[in-house]
Amino acid sequence: MGKEQLLSLENNLFTITMLLYFAAMVLYFIFFAMKKENMAKIGNRLLLVGFILHSIALIARGIGAGRLPMTNQYEFATSFAWGLCLVLLVFIHRYHFQALGTFATPVMFLIIGYAAMQNKDVRELMPALRSNWLGFHVSTAIIAYGAFGVSFAVSLMFLIRDKMSDTAFMTRHIPPKENLDMISYRAVSLGLLFLSFTIITGAIWAERAWGSYWSWDPKETWSLVTWLIYALYLHLRIRRDWHGRSAAIFAVIGFIAVIFTYIGVNTFLPGIHSYA
Amino acid sequence: MQFALILLLLLVLACAGGSFITQGQTYEWYAAQYSERAAGAIIALGLDHVYQCWWFVAITAFLCLNLIACNLVRLPSLLKRYRQAGEAERYVHTAGAVSAEEPLDEEQARKVFSDLGFRQITQGEGFLFAARNRAGFWGAWVCHLGILILIIGFGFGQMAKETYMVYGLPGQSKAIGDTSYILTIDDFSIGLREDDTVEQYTSRLTVHNASDGTSQSAEASVNAPADMYGMRFYQNSTGWAARVNITENGEPLQSEVICVGEYVSVEDKPDLVVYLNAFYPDYYLDPGQGPMSLSSKINNPAYLYSVFYMGQMLGMNALLETEELTIDEYTVTFSEPQNFTIIQIKKDPFTFLALIGGLVTLLGLVLAFYIQYSAVWAVEENGKWTMHGTSPKGGVLFRDRFLRAVTGKEQEN
Ligand code: HEM
Numbered sequence: 087m088g089k090e091q092l093l094s095l096e097n098n099l100f101t102i103t104m105l106l107y108f109a110a111m112v113l114y115f116i117f118f119a120m121k122k123e124n125m126a127k128i129g130n131r132l133l134l135v136g137f138i139l140h141s142i143a144l145i146a147r148g149i150g151a152g153r154l155p156m157t158n159q160y161e162f163a164t165s166f167a168w169g170l171c172l173v174l175l176v177f178i179h180r181y182h183f184q185a186l187g188t189f190a191t192p193v194m195f196l197i198i199g200y201a202a203m204q205n206k207d208v209r210e211l212m213p214a215l216r217s218n219w220l221g222f223h224v225s226t227a228i229i230a231y232g233a234f235g236v237s238f239a240v241s242l243m244f245l246i247r248d249k250m251s252d253t254a255f256m257t258r259h260i261p262p263k264e265n266l267d268m269i270s271y272r273a274v275s276l277g278l279l280f281l282s283f284t285i286i287t288g289a290i291w292a293e294r295a296w297g298s299y300w301s302w303d304p305k306e307t308w309s310l311v312t313w314l315i316y317a318l319y320l321h322l323r324i325r326r327d328w329h330g331r332s333a334a335i336f337a338v339i340g341f342i343a344v345i346f347t348y349i350g351v352n353t354f355l356p357g358i359h360s361y362a
Numbered sequence: 363m364q365f366a367l368i369l370l371l372l373l374v375l376a377c378a379g380g381s382f383i384t385q386g387q388t389y390e391w392y393a394a395q396y397s398e399r400a401a402g403a404i405i406a407l408g409l410d411h412v413y414q415c416w417w418f419v420a421i422t423a424f425l426c427l428n429l430i431a432c433n434l435v436r437l438p439s440l441l442k443r444y445r446q447a448g449e450a451e452r453y454v455h456t457a458g459a460v461s462a463e464e465p466l467d468e469e470q471a472r473k474v475f476s477d478l479g480f481r482q483i484t485q486g487e488g489f490l491f492a493a494r495n496r497a498g499f500w501g502a503w504v505c506h507l508g509i510l511i512l513i514i515g516f517g518f519g520q521m522a523k524e525t526y527m528v529y530g531l532p533g534q535s536k537a538i539g540d541t542s543y544i545l546t547i548d549d550f551s552i553g554l555r556e557d558d559t560v561e562q563y564t565s566r567l568t569v570h571n572a573s574d575g576t577s578q579s580a581e582a583s584v585n586a587p588a589d590m591y592g593m594r595f596y597q598n599s600t601g602w603a604a605r606v607n608i609t610e611n612g613e614p615l616q617s618e619v620i621c622v623g624e625y626v627s628v629e630d631k632p633d634l635v636v637y638l639n640a641f642y643p644d645y646y647l648d649p650g651q652g653p654m655s656l657s658s659k660i661n662n663p664a665y666l667y668s669v670f671y672m673g674q675m676l677g678m679n680a681l682l683e684t685e686e687l688t689i690d691e692y693t694v695t696f697s698e699p700q701n702f703t704i705i706q707i708k709k710d711p712f713t714f715l716a717l718i719g720g721l722v723t724l725l726g727l728v729l730a731f732y733i734q735y736s737a738v739w740a741v742e743e744n745g746k747w748t749m750h751g752t753s754p755k756g757g758v759l760f761r762d763r764f765l766r767a768v769t770g771k772e773q774e775n
Contacts, residue, residue: 181759210555210557210559210561212559212560213560213561213562213563213583213584213585214584214585216561216562216584216585217585262758264757264758265758265759265762267757268757268758268759269759271757272759275727275730275731275732276731278727278731279724279727279728279731279732282720282723282724282727283724285720286717286720286721286724289716289720290717291585293713294585294586294587295584295585296596297525297587297594297596297598297706297708298708299713299716300516302380302385302413304381307377307378307380307381308377308378308381310377311374311377311378311381314370314373314374314377315374317370318367318370318371318374321363321366321367321370322367324363325363351381
């Protein structure tokens with residue numbers, strides 16, 4: 087297949103993926119609102135099919151462009167949604183936790199929707215972006231952001247469960263607060279570990295490309311802010327008296343910082359990261 | 363730890379705040395951007411250089427002290443916990459954080475161990491015991507140590523780091539700052555793709571050490587710096603240079619290549635100076651925006667120059683390659699536009715320390731999050747075994763997994 091065909095394949099698969107994610111989101115809502123168990127099961131299947139097609143789309147784009155498909159705003163956004171879907175599927179499966187889909191799919195849909203609004207052109211890379219470290223940097227960021235997305239959804243559920251009374255439906259579909267706290271902790275752990283990889287590989291790359299591994303560029307600074315917020319989350323969790331609620335609030339703030347680092351910094355603050 | 367939380371929160375606020383205020387500007391700049399009062403406050407509080415100012419350094423220093431104290435204080439108890447975590451005797455006489463309700467027979471009990479991933483089982487008088495991932499106890503400790511090394515490496519690097527910029531054309535040699543090293547640019551090339559976008563910039567460099575007469579050569583390109591004499595050479599960027607030809611009454615007087623931003627003095631009238639302000643490879647005079655280049659290809663080269671006599675500017679204009687500039691008996695022309703290379707040179711002996719700090723932090727996080735300690739034991743009473751387990755960080759997830767493994771066996775009964 088030629089470059090044009092691969093890219094048009096990617097384009098089509100992307101659209102199908104987006105529709106599948108949307109359908110999954112709707113089914114998860116029906117499941118949650120109307121207590122229809124099998125809706126969640128079908129939603130989960132659609133999510134899985136969407137994820138597979140999404141993966142093929144990314145591979146097609148990678149081959150078509152002759153490089154990792156993670157170097158501009160569109161590519162990073164679609165990869166971000168892919169990473170979130172991956173972590174979401176793993177967490178739903180691992181913790182037998184379908185209701186997570188109801189809270190996480192909207193976030194995923196927003197991100198892939200954001201991707202759809204970006205310019206999809208494949209552009210040649212400027213020399214500073216031609217580095218293997220960039221590959222490590224961005225692929226670890228995708229997993230980190232995906233994991234933080236999941237922790238955001240779980241923490242929202244925690245806060246809702248904290249506020250609302252324990253109806254039969256709630257207890258049936260949302261795990262107890264203790265479990266939510268632990269699952270959010272597992273997601274933050276994964277995210278923080280990968281964010282640390284992201285920052286370190288980014289620093290190594292910056293050192294090689296710009297001669298300075300840390301220059302307080304706004305994107306760098308905000309990745310540090312995000313990192314520190316999640317460090318705060320971890321320490322808050324350890325304190326028995328603060329357990330749960332305040333940690334959950336910090337997990338939500340952390341994800342807002344993630345989104346700001348990703349979109350806000352490019353939009354509101356100037357810096358060398360402005361192309362990514 | 364309360365103090366640590368406050369320090370972390372202050373760091374978050376400082377970092378976030380600093381990113382919203384453009385750093386490193388003057389009072390006048392801030393006054394024009396915000397207001398005079400705001401500008402005064404920004405300068406007084408050091409908000410124009412947040413990440414280097416005293417209070418930011420102080421917060422970081424307190425964080426380091428806190429980390430040192432915390433790691434020192436916790437070391438003895440950690441060592442003790444680490445040692446005891448492998449001792450069956452400490453556990454088997456007590457109930458676990460989670461205990462099974464129904465006892466199992468020995469074979470089933472052993473199966474629970476293996477289902478939960480325990481391979482090595484210690485068999486004692488009336489008990490079975492297994493523990494794993496004791497190394498995980500060290501996670502937070504190692505992580506804190508890593509952060510400390512990282513901050514120290516970064517801080518020392520900021521103080522000890524030396525950076526220089528050298529630019530030049532192939533064949534030129536220049537001193538590197540006030541060091542005894544001389545940098546020669548042997549060659550400079552720009553690799554273009556078919557669509558004329560730049561794929562790579564590459565400089566071939568030789569460094570000569572004037573103090574011992576040795577030299578080393580290497581190639582530096584973007585993303586692939588060269589290391590020589592403990593310094594790192596980066597292909598930083600590029601700019602334009604051109605040949606200036608001066609004739610006097612039609613006779614050639616001088617001809618030399620200068621970079622944009624440099625000047626020549628006329629040989630027999632040194633007070634007369636021609637300065638090369640800019641170069642436009644594809645010149646176009648836009649009525650609104652002034653001189654500009656339509657592309658980076660040399661289609662219609664033009665040179666923006668200014669002329670000074672005894673320090674006074676006589677004029678400034680753009681000159682095409684076909685045009686001449688006449689000043690009394692002198693005629694000036696420009697030709698042979700070419701690229702010069704800009705090399706950044708850095709010496710930071712502490713980069714490796716920061717890198718080690720980063721890697722140690724990563725190791726700590728892996729230990730803290732993915733090597734979680736857990737212990738399971740079974741105690742015999744009348745040929746039946748009661749299962750217990752504990753995992754300080756596994757919480758309800760460990761409990762659920764433990765109970766699932768145990769009830770699985772109970773149901774088989
Ligand atoms: C940038 C700063 C810091 C980061 C990123 C950080 C990171 C961590 C991490 C990852 C853990 C493990 C949490 C877990 O396993 O769930 C932890 C635990 C802990 N940290 Fe920090 N830390 C920082 C600063 C500090 C400081 C300054 C103190 C000083 C008192 C401190 C005290 C503790 C304590 C007491 C624990 C509990 C350890 C345990 O339960 O095993 N941390 N920290």
